[in-house]
Amino acid sequence: MRLIQAFMVTGLVLAAASVSGEEAKPNIVLLFSDDAGYADFGFHDSTVMQTPNLDRLAESGTRLTQFYVSASVCGPSRAGLMTGRYQQRFGFEENNVPPVMSPSSQQLDAEMGMPTTIPTMGQVLQQQGYRTGIFGKWHLGYADRYHPLRRGFDTFVGFRGGARSFFAYPNPDKTQRENLLERQFAQYQEPKDYLTDVLADATCEFIRENQDRPFFAFVSFNAVHLPLQADRRDRDAFAELSGDRRTLAQMNLSMDRACGQIMKQLEDLGLSQNTLIVFSNDNGGPSDKNASNNFPFAGVKATHLEGGIRVPGLIAWPGKVPAGETFDNPAITLDLLPTFVAAAGGDPESIDGLDGVNLLPYLQGKKQGRPHQTLYWKKETRGTIRDGDWKLMRFPDRPAQLFDLANDPGEQNDLAAKHPDKVRELFQKLFDWEVGLERPLFMLRPEEEAWSAERFDQFRVPPANNR
Structure with a gap:
């Protein structure tokens, strides 16, 4: 009996809290x-x-x-x-x-x-x-x-x-x-x-x-x-x-x-x-x-x-x-x-x-x-990690690129050659994240995923059209 009463009191308290909370939602x-x-x-x-x-x-x-x-x-x-x-x-x-x-x-x-x-x-x-x-x-x-x-x-x-x-x-x-x-x-x-x-x-x-x-x-x-x-x-x-x-x-x-x-x-x-x-x-x-x-x-x-x-x-x-x-x-x-x-x-x-x-x-x-x-992005074989202000981009057909977003938000200066240890560190962090992911449910046709170095390079320069 006491147990039933306890549940009833708890229910009333929760109901009252719900009404009060709903008024403030x-x-x-x-x-x-x-x-x-x-x-x-x-x-x-x-x-x-x-x-x-x-x-x-x-x-x-x-x-x-x-x-x-x-x-x-x-x-x-x-x-x-x-x-x-x-x-x-x-x-x-x-x-x-x-x-x-x-x-x-x-x-x-x-x-x-x-x-x-x-x-x-x-x-x-x-x-x-x-x-x-x-x-x-x-x-x-x-x-x-x-x-x-x-x-x-x-x-x-x-x-x-x-x-x-x-x-x-x-x-x-x-x-x-x-x-x-x-x-x-x-x-x-x-x-x-x-x-x-x-x-x-x-x-x-x-x-x-x-x-x-x-x-x-x-x-x-x-x-x-x-x-x-x-x-x-x-x-x-x-x-x-x-x-x-x-x-x-x-x-x-x-x-x-x-x-x-x-x-x-x-x-x-x-x-x-x-x-x-x-x-x-x-x-x-x-x-x-x-x-x-x-x-x-x-x-x-x-x-x-x-x-x-x-x-x-x-x-x-x-x-x-x-x-x-x-x-x-x-x-x-x-x-x-x-x-x-x-x-x-x-x-x-x-x-x-x-x-x-x-x-x-x-x-x-x-x-x-x-x-x-740390933030992550992945799309098929391409992967990207931002750790602090460092950003590493991995590609299937070219070396990885490394940017310092604090000083280069336009991503014009690839620092991978100057900081090989940072590249290795971020590669490992990206890999550690990826091993916990599910396999893709569906994938593009090969011609739709043709992200070659040449295609990527055309988007490297910030746009200059009318603002």
């Missing part, structure tokens, strides 16, 4: 662009791009000046983001795009997705009492078993694949299912307006519907990914630019406007003061494809140069994260899941297997130094 909004250039934002001193809403977000929060993704292409990067762990630990090392996969990978067909045994950010926040929604690009598996509604999200308005038109497809019946705009589960309804606006509208609807409970909205824009298609209402903007660069600027403007619409919805509902907002991007801009600009860094999407893996990072939470400040130590998108869990009142250290860390104590000055001494 912040809403969480993750704004995530696709293939944006590092320099293509006003808060990164662009004098050409117009991003007034994101600039305002930067002023209201902290800018992460050394923020990384865990992969230089979007599928693996998003797998790391969603799980808080290096995606190579469960084999999601390459984009799951059947047309460019090797024959053995294509045999997997519907199995080309993120393993369902790995909990997602959505599932973890659902356990913290959140309503969860994703709006836009998924790219973590096309098959029904990988659907967002089965992977921790209550609401889905978006598409399962990696890219699609910003306008309605004229013949949806002849379009691949993963490219179609989907509402909830297998309810297809092509956008009547420009897709970036449609995603903002859906996000705002979700916020209104859940304004009386804690919610997590993952706004996974496909802007500014190919195809380069601008909103018709911006067709006269950026007359000083031309060609792809002008279209990119117009797409970037519409994405910023969508972010502003979402932030205004929070303000109108009186939710801003209790909402944690993060903005970032899934990988470096492919300046050779969409005219993006990664200045001051060398490299583009799909490379492990800084321009391929260092991305914009903004985090704002009134009264909890300093406003108008910068955080200058390395952090990574793997850190967002444990940071969100901690903000929600949970204990991220209770989640097994996380590689990310809770950034809040560092942002608030309660902890000093680096959240990470």
Whole structure:
């Protein structure tokens, strides 16, 4: 009897704590662009791009000046983001795009997705009492078993694949299912307006519907990914630019406007003061494809140069994260899941297997130094390690390169010949990390992985196009 009473009292205490905690839980909004250039934002001193809403977000929060993704292409990067762990630990090392996969990978067909045994950010926040929604690009598996509604999200308005038109497809019946705009589960309804606006509208609807409970909205824009298609209402903007660069600027403007619409919805509902907002991007801009600009860094999407893996990072939470400040130590998108869990009142250290860390104590000055001494990247035979400010890049067809990022963030001076002991040390650390990884679930065709020395060298010089 006493044991039963003890359980009843404990249950009441936990229930009361849950109610109290739920009242204090912040809403969480993750704004995530696709293939944006590092320099293509006003808060990164662009004098050409117009991003007034994101600039305002930067002023209201902290800018992460050394923020990384865990992969230089979007599928693996998003797998790391969603799980808080290096995606190579469960084999999601390459984009799951059947047309460019090797024959053995294509045999997997519907199995080309993120393993369902790995909990997602959505599932973890659902356990913290959140309503969860994703709006836009998924790219973590096309098959029904990988659907967002089965992977921790209550609401889905978006598409399962990696890219699609910003306008309605004229013949949806002849379009691949993963490219179609989907509402909830297998309810297809092509956008009547420009897709970036449609995603903002859906996000705002979700916020209104859940304004009386804690919610997590993952706004996974496909802007500014190919195809380069601008909103018709911006067709006269950026007359000083031309060609792809002008279209990119117009797409970037519409994405910023969508972010502003979402932030205004929070303000109108009186939710801003209790909402944690993060903005970032899934990988470096492919300046050779969409005219993006990664200045001051060398490299583009799909490379492990800084321009391929260092991305914009903004985090704002009134009264909890300093406003108008910068955080200058390395952090990574793997850190967002444990940071969100901690903000929600949970204990991220209770989640097994996380590689990310809770950034809040560092942002608030309660902890000093680096959240990470060492960060890793791997894509098939290429591997990269950042240890402190030293960065080693390993290639299949050329000697490794070593850079001192503190003094050479543009990676113009290879120091490998001057520091052979450091090269050996970092090779060993990279190897020690790799032996604990799973084999890749799927791999590119050989012609898609042709990262020769000549191809790599064309991205060594920081871009000089219009900022």
